[in-house]
Amino acid sequence: MKNIHCKVFGHDYKVTRHVTDHVKEYTCVNCKKQLTTSGNGELTLLTPKFKEINDVLERMHLKRVANQDQERNKAKLRIA
Numbered sequence: 001m002k003n004i005h006c007k008v009f010g011h012d013y014k015v016t017r018h019v020t021d022h023v024k025e026y027t028c029v030n031c032k033k034q035l036t037t038s039g040n041g042e043l044t045l046l047t048p049k050f051k052e053i054n055d056v057l058e059r060m061h062l063k064r065v066a067n068q069d070q071e072r073n074k075a076k077l078r079i080a
Helices: 002-009 048-079
Strands: 013-018 024-028 034-037 043-045
Touching: 034 048
Parallel strands: none
Antiparallel strands: 013 024, 024 034, 034 043
């Protein structure tokens, strides 16, 4: 019954996870189909391989953001 709504009206995707600024994971509210942003910006099915890639990307992104924040704080201390 859930798939009928998607077949008639199309999927209603909502962002379920922000991996990086450009990569996100989406889930259909009705049928729970999961998609992610691929390397070229298109939506693709969220397979276990893409899930693992997104996990690694998120870790790398969080490390980079943390390092940038530390550098900014060091620069502020030097100025003050």
